[in-house]
Amino acid sequence: MTLVITARSLRNSPIKVSSWTLIPQCLRRKSSHRCHRSATYRLSRSYMPVFLALGFGSVLGLSFTVHELHAEERQDLLLGANKEDIKHPRITNLWERPGVYVWGSNKEGLLDPETKKDCLITAISMKAFEGQALRDLYLGENYGVVVNADGDLIQWGSAYSNGELPEKTLAGKNIMKISIALDRIFALSRDGKVYVMPLSKDAQQASSMPSESSWIPFLGSMAKTSFQVLDIPLHWGEKISDITTNTSMSLFATSKGRLFIQYPNTKPTEVKSLNDVQISQVTSGDSHALARSTNGKVFTIGSNTFGQLGLEYSTTNVSQNELTQQPLSTLYLGQSSRICTDVSAGGNTTYFTVISPTGGIDVWACGFGQTGQLGNNAWTQAQGLPVKLGKISGLSEYIEKLHSSMPIIPRYLSTSSSHTFIVLDSSASGFGNDVYAIGSNYDYQLGTGKRNSINSPTAIPGLDGGRMQLMPKRKMKCKTPNGKMKNMNVEQRIWAGKKVSVIYTAVVQ
Helix, strand or coil: CEEEECCCCCCCCCCCCCCCCCCCHHHHCCCCCCCCCCCCCEECHHHHHHHHHHCHHHHHCCCCEEECCCHHHHHHHCCCCCHHHCCCHHHHHHHCCCCEEEEEECCCCCCCCCCCCCEEEEEEECHHHCCECEEEEEECCCCEEEEECCCCEEEECCCCCCCCCCEEEECCCCEEEEEEECCEEEEEECCCCEEEEECCHHHHHHCCCCEECCCCCCCCEECCCCCEECCCCCCCCCCEEEEEECCCCEEEEECCCCEEEECCCCCCEECHHHCCCCEEEEEECCCEEEEEECCCCEEEEEECCCCCCCCCCCCCCCEEEEEEECCHHHHCCCCCCCEEEEEEEECCEEEEEEECCCCCEEEEEEECCCCCCCCCCCCCCCEEEEEECHHHCCCEEEECCCCEEEECCEEEEEECCCEEEEEECCCCCCCCEEEEEEECCCCCCCCCCCCCCEEEEEECECCCCCECEECCCEEEEEECCCCCEEEEEEEEEEEECCCEEEEEEEECC
């Protein structure tokens, strides 16, 4: 067996060495390759201390040799850098049309104010962002917030104002990521500051405006939008690296692995109980939140009404008031604690991406699943013990260049209160990254053209027909917010919102 070690995390920069479909490659298209399941997998540098401490053999129970990827080989595997590397004409065509494509609920006219349709069955391009790439976005039922390529906030929708056209609200802060909690926007800047501002235009203008500093002495001015910078007690050289927020709480992870929590009407405080671990990722649903450490541990807090914390519901664990480690060892009977490489949450549902005992990658789900979000062919209202999404777990493909099998790894999951998209790292064979959907489809948000909900990961139609495959990372010309054309490193991403879905051209940082 071959073990491939990357220098970055599985979640953020996986090497693309998997096939373009979940059905074995040899059964879907002509190929000289043999398809195998394999225990081969990739470890990020952040997980290496765990394996060194426990001993590779004791963790895997397998023998292996280490295969180091040289620069030339890595470049061959990281497809998407050159246009001629990708053979699929439909994916190539999408390269020429950057922008934002939306479908689903349009009851408030958020997606398309010019139509009277309550739902958009097929995706349309949002005119305001045609040709543009974005850093981040969030769409509610009656408001939209995006971060453009310059790092400025753009807002629209009836919850923001009566106007239909998007407006710039927070400028010059170099925003990278946003999170919304009821009527407030949390915005994380590149330099690690967290800006908080009202969602509505009236509230933004009603509050006092902070003063803006200038690099020219005595030329400071007043901001055009009311906001505040969260006062988080950081160490020298430390900054906020990830944020998440909901109606109950906000979590802030720092570049040094510390975690801060903030409840409504209080100041952020450090979670002292986690001082012995380094937190690298935070995410949240409607009333619960999760934090993942660099060594693959998961900590949960908040409501467990539907089992969304991964614990069987009982009168004694309706909720957790403190961050508590999730016992991932229970996922595999008789196995030691497992390593989690990614977490995702939305509504009352939670997903864990975990390295299995055989070295494959499994996705587990828990919580609310009445409309199919658990992806296990059931319509379970509440599920405390996580269940495996079998259709997208433990998959691998034989890679000729490596003379070995490699797992098909989920790049990320995008989760809302109604549905979830699973994006697989499957562009290495000259196609885009596959997208699978589960959950409610009442407002056509899954993009299947039908209204029936789905309880098992299912491939959905692409924007140009065929199956949906997202454009992998490449450099292309996009329109800047001021209308000029500029070469940018971008990729296509899909986002699941409340009753709506979005595919957008995303700036790759």
